[in-house]
Amino acid sequence: MLPEPLDRDRLETALLGADSLWRRVEVVESTDSTNADVAAAARRGTDEGLVVVAEHQRAGRGRLGRRWESPPRSGIAVSVLLRPSSVGPARWPWLPLLAGLAVHDCLADVAAVEARLKWPNDVLVVGRKAAGVLVERIDTDAGPAAVIGIGLNVSVGPPELPTPWSTSLAIAGAATTDRATILVELLRRLAARYHDWIGAEGDPAAGLRAAYVAACDTLGREVRVELPDGDPLVGRAVGVDMSGRLELSVGGERRVVGAGDVVHLRSGS
Numbered sequence: 001m002l003p004e005p006l007d008r009d010r011l012e013t014a015l016l017g018a019d020s021l022w023r024r025v026e027v028v029e030s031t032d033s034t035n036a037d038v039a040a041a042a043r044r045g046t047d048e049g050l051v052v053v054a055e056h057q058r059a060g061r062g063r064l065g066r067r068w069e070s071p072p073r074s075g076i077a078v079s080v081l082l083r084p085s086s087v088g089p090a091r092w093p094w095l096p097l098l099a100g101l102a103v104h105d106c107l108a109d110v111a112a113v114e115a116r117l118k119w120p121n122d123v124l125v126v127g128r129k130a131a132g133v134l135v136e137r138i139d140t141d142a143g144p145a146a147v148i149g150i151g152l153n154v155s156v157g158p159p160e161l162p163t164p165w166s167t168s169l170a171i172a173g174a175a176t177t178d179r180a181t182i183l184v185e186l187l188r189r190l191a192a193r194y195h196d197w198i199g200a201e202g203d204p205a206a207g208l209r210a211a212y213v214a215a216c217d218t219l220g221r222e223v224r225v226e227l228p229d230g231d232p233l234v235g236r237a238v239g240v241d242m243s244g245r246l247e248l249s250v251g252g253e254r255r256v257v258g259a260g261d262v263v264h265l266r267s268g269s
């Protein structure tokens with residue numbers, strides 16, 4: 001039996017309000033990609049605060065050109081439109097990390113699941129990926145916008161998992177698999193992290209970097225980083241710099257990586 005559909009009225013009642021970042025919630029039965037829908041809205045001049053949730057995506061986009069796949073109503077596929085015009089572009093790379101942290105915070109609170117982050121923003125539960133984040137910067141006539149897309153596996157069972165290294169909240173024994181409850185908390189957590197970030201003019205030293213480092217499972221580990229172009233790097237993950245990049249020690253030499261796919265090889269000592 002399919003899980004309950006998402007109820008737009010319930011979501012709007014919980015999320016909209018004079019002080020809220022969120023201005024409009026759309027729930028669509030099926031679409032190619034909520035990120036594509038929100039990007040199109042951004043290009044039409046839509047204000048910050050639009051939320052688009054899909055019960056099913058036909059062509060969900062993942063990081064590094066991958067697909068994000070999930071059976072209908074088995075997870076959360078949500079994208080939001082932000083216009084952080086007061087924050088300089090050099091600090092925008094923190095947005096994906098901030099979004100991963102919001103998922104991490106939400107899962108601890110509402111689902112009683114201890115999540116950890118794999119740099120930059122895969123959300124791991126018991127070492128397997130339960131959620132992913134794709135942030136796209138869109139140039140529009142009203143200035144640059146950010147589309148933050150989050151995919152979370154909620155009730156997906158083992159046979160339907162997209163990869164052998166995926167998991168879902170149901171598999172992890174979460175306290176709830178009610179998607180509306182989780183989505184409301186997720187968007188509240190995202191709004192709170194974004195509010196603080198804007199308040200600090202995007203300065204990661206104001207608390208975001210420390211919170212990210214505390215939630216990040218990559219640091220201290222031996223890792224292999226598959227770079228978008230070029231040979232993989234193998235080394236020890238030693239930090240996250242002020243631009244949100246992963247710092248590695250590779251044969252004693254410091255290397256910094258701004259994008260790539262990290263594989264955790266061994267835990268640190």
Ligand code: BTN
Pocket residue numbers: 032033034035036057059060061062063064066068076077078079122131132133134148149150151152
């Ligand atoms: C990843 O881990 O590769 C990122 C996955 C992001 C998936 C979400 S689902 C909602 C939004 N719409 C998309 O097309 N992608 C993101």
